[in-house]
Amino acid sequence: MSMEKNDALFVLVKSLTKSEKRQFKLYAGRLGGNLEKNFMALFNVLDKLDEFDESQILKKTKIKKQQLSNSKAHLYRQILVSLKLNPIHQNVKMQIREQIDFATVLYNKGLHRQSLKILDKAKGVAVFNEENNLAYEIVELEKVVESQYITRSMTSRADDLIAESKDLSEKTLLLSKLSNLSLQLYSILLKKGYVSNDEDYEEVKSFFESSLPEYNIRKLGLKEKLYLYKAMLWYNFITQDFVNCYKYSQKWVDLFYYNPKLKKTNPVFYLKGMNYLLETLFLNQQLTKFRSTLNYFEEEIKTHSFTINENTESLTFLYLYLNKINLYFLEGEFNKGIELIPEVLEEIDSFRPKIDEHHIMVFYYKFASLYFGASRYEECIYYLDKIIRNKKLIMREDLLCFSRILNLVAHYEAGLDQNLDALIKSTYKFLLKMNELHLVQQRIIAFLRNLSSIYPHELKQAFINLHKELKAFENHPYEKRSFMYLDIISWLESRIENVSVESIIRKKSKHQYK
Numbered sequence: 001m002s003m004e005k006n007d008a009l010f011v012l013v014k015s016l017t018k019s020e021k022r023q024f025k026l027y028a029g030r031l032g033g034n035l036e037k038n039f040m041a042l043f044n045v046l047d048k049l050d051e052f053d054e055s056q057i058l059k060k061t062k063i064k065k066q067q068l069s070n071s072k073a074h075l076y077r078q079i080l081v082s083l084k085l086n087p088i089h090q091n092v093k094m095q096i097r098e099q100i101d102f103a104t105v106l107y108n109k110g111l112h113r114q115s116l117k118i119l120d121k122a123k124g125v126a127v128f129n130e131e132n133n134l135a136y137e138i139v140e141l142e143k144v145v146e147s148q149y150i151t152r153s154m155t156s157r158a159d160d161l162i163a164e165s166k167d168l169s170e171k172t173l174l175l176s177k178l179s180n181l182s183l184q185l186y187s188i189l190l191k192k193g194y195v196s197n198d199e200d201y202e203e204v205k206s207f208f209e210s211s212l213p214e215y216n217i218r219k220l221g222l223k224e225k226l227y228l229y230k231a232m233l234w235y236n237f238i239t240q241d242f243v244n245c246y247k248y249s250q251k252w253v254d255l256f257y258y259n260p261k262l263k264k265t266n267p268v269f270y271l272k273g274m275n276y277l278l279e280t281l282f283l284n285q286q287l288t289k290f291r292s293t294l295n296y297f298e299e300e301i302k303t304h305s306f307t308i309n310e311n312t313e314s315l316t317f318l319y320l321y322l323n324k325i326n327l328y329f330l331e332g333e334f335n336k337g338i339e340l341i342p343e344v345l346e347e348i349d350s351f352r353p354k355i356d357e358h359h360i361m362v363f364y365y366k367f368a369s370l371y372f373g374a375s376r377y378e379e380c381i382y383y384l385d386k387i388i389r390n391k392k393l394i395m396r397e398d399l400l401c402f403s404r405i406l407n408l409v410a411h412y413e414a415g416l417d418q419n420l421d422a423l424i425k426s427t428y429k430f431l432l433k434m435n436e437l438h439l440v441q442q443r444i445i446a447f448l449r450n451l452s453s454i455y456p457h458e459l460k461q462a463f464i465n466l467h468k469e470l471k472a473f474e475n476h477p478y479e480k481r482s483f484m485y486l487d488i489i490s491w492l493e494s495r496i497e498n499v500s501v502e503s504i505i506r507k508k509s510k511h512q513y514k
Contacts, residue, residue, distance in 0.1 A: 009072045010052040011353060012079055013043065015310070021047065024082040038063050039075040091307075092265050096126050096134045100141065107145050115145050129265055130221045132175060136168040171221065177213040178227035184211070185234035193398045194240050196438065196478050201239060208235050222262060226255055226269060233276060240481060246280040253277050263306035268315060270306050275319035282326045283484060287509060290330060294323055314354040317347050322359075325366045332505030334373030341367055358399075361387050365399060368406060369486075373501050377414035381407060398481075401434055405441055406486050408448055417451075424449050440473050440482035460496060467492040 016024070028040055041061040049056060057063065063071050084094070099122035106115040119142050126135035143161050188204065195201045212231070220228065229252040236244040252273040256262045263270045274297050281290040300306065301316055321344050328337030344367075348360060364383045371380035387403040404427040411420055428445055447466050454462050470488060473479040483489065487505065494501045 007052040009076045010046055010049070012076065013046045015353065016079070020083065020086065023086060024079055027082040027085065028078060038067065038071045039078060042071050042075050043079075092125065092129050093131060093134065096122050096131060096138075099125075100134070100138060103141065103145075107141075112145050112148060116142065119145070129261075130223050132168055132171045132221070132223070136165065136172050139165045139168060171224070174213060174215060174220075175224050175227065177211075178215075178224055178231060181208075181211045181213075182227045182231040182234065185231055185238065189234050189238050192238075194238060194478075194481050201477075204235070204238050222255055222259055226252065226266075229255070240477060242280060242283045246277070246284055246286075249273065249277040249280045260305070265307075267306040267308075267312045271312060271315045271319055274300075275323070278319070278323040278326070282323070282330065285330065287330045290323075291327065294327060297323070310354065314351045317351055318355065318359055321347065322362065322366070325363075325370065328370065329373070329505075330509060332373070332502055332507075332509050334370050334502045334505075337370040338374055338376070341370070357390070357392050361390060361399060365403060368403070368410075372406060372410055372413075373505065375413070375500050375502070377410045380410045381414065381416075384410065401431055401441075402482075402486055404430055405444060408445070409486070409488075409491065412448060412451070420448065421452075438479055438482055439476075440470060440479050440488070443469055444488060463492050463495045467496060 024043070025040075028043075038061065042057065042063060045057050045060045046052075054068070057068065058065060099118050103115045103118040103122070106112075106118065119138050123135055123138045123142070126132070126138060139161055143165070146157060146161065185208070192200075195204055208231075215224070215228065217225075217228075229248045232248040233245055233252065236242070236248065253270075256266075256270045256273065274293075278290060278293055278297070281293060297320065301320065306312065321340070324340065325337055325344075328334060328340075344363060348355065348363065352360075364386050368380045368383040368387075371377070371383070384403050384407045387399065388407065408420070408423060408427055411417065411423060424445055431441060443466065447462070451459075451462075467489065470492070474483060474489065487501075490504045490508070491501055494504045497504070
């Protein structure tokens, strides 16, 4: 028996809503006999299965084993065609492409004037929506059609098309360079994370400056600006310049604020921009601005100001709840944050096919941090263990590294120190292997390693000494990220003052934002 939970066709069928299934059956049944064909029998079986099971398909349909691959491919294509016809899934790009297809059919039939008329309208829509790639494709097709549809105005028409083609080509090239740079920087951020020394910084700076194309900000269209701001954002994330991260994430969001049509045509970019704006406010500890921005974001979600589909629904969940949890961190309300966890877990379960493993682990780390802040260390360790044991988490090595550091501190606080020495050694080896052993981490590990040799009456002074030592790194250009993942300073202060971490952070929050 073959079991494939990730079979592409099975996942697609299971992703369909009731209305989409109904539409597909109507679409497939238009020719009458289709309902009896193999691909419809296959659809009905897959719809009822809880997991992909090849033996059940062969048993409940007339499909032979050697026919199964072709039947699956045919069904997959038919479902996509049906979804394409659904108005919910149609957007400006699809509408423009459809017009290009119509114009091509008319051209092939020798109906040149009708073809040009459709292309001209489609070009207007493409230019208005700054779909320059499609506009360029339309102009190139217009040149082909015009070459066979000779008129007395051909000379001026040719000049116009050549000028349009050149202008769109230059815009498309600049957009391509900016989007390439944005993607390359994002890839560096995911694979290597933040710069950790002057050598890393100079390497990234040199790459960025040599790759950034020349541009005139006044002549840039909305999409060129969007990719420029994205590239600037990733560069400043990598170099840990969080003030400039805020600057460019705000510019990103402002594009949508002043051009509301973009929310409908590019909802994913809008949601990502809002998320990064909130994230940079969190990193800069701007509670008041963070709270007002989060409220604005929630209002945008309620009023459906952007296009809602299954993709944007899952992204909305991710970005809204991650930042709701961040608000609890800023306010020091860890116990209140814990009350949100069951709701988040339920949502994760419902969106699981559409959420990548990385984001699930980020949630787990935030859960662990909430439990740590609420002095519930065993629950903290439970979620950290889920991250540490996850062998699929390749792209976010920093998450693995800081999970291990927090795990050490949580074990110490929970009184689970019987295996602490072994845990310290394994953590130290892991950080060395990942090349992630920073000064702050070294100090924490050394402190925990020496705890067994410190007399009880000397413990408070040891915490004071470590606090003084780490405080010097709080604004260090390469060490400050350690405090983004683990507020070790507040933990030490809670130990020194003999109060909870939650009360320390809550007091800081009230003092800073009173």
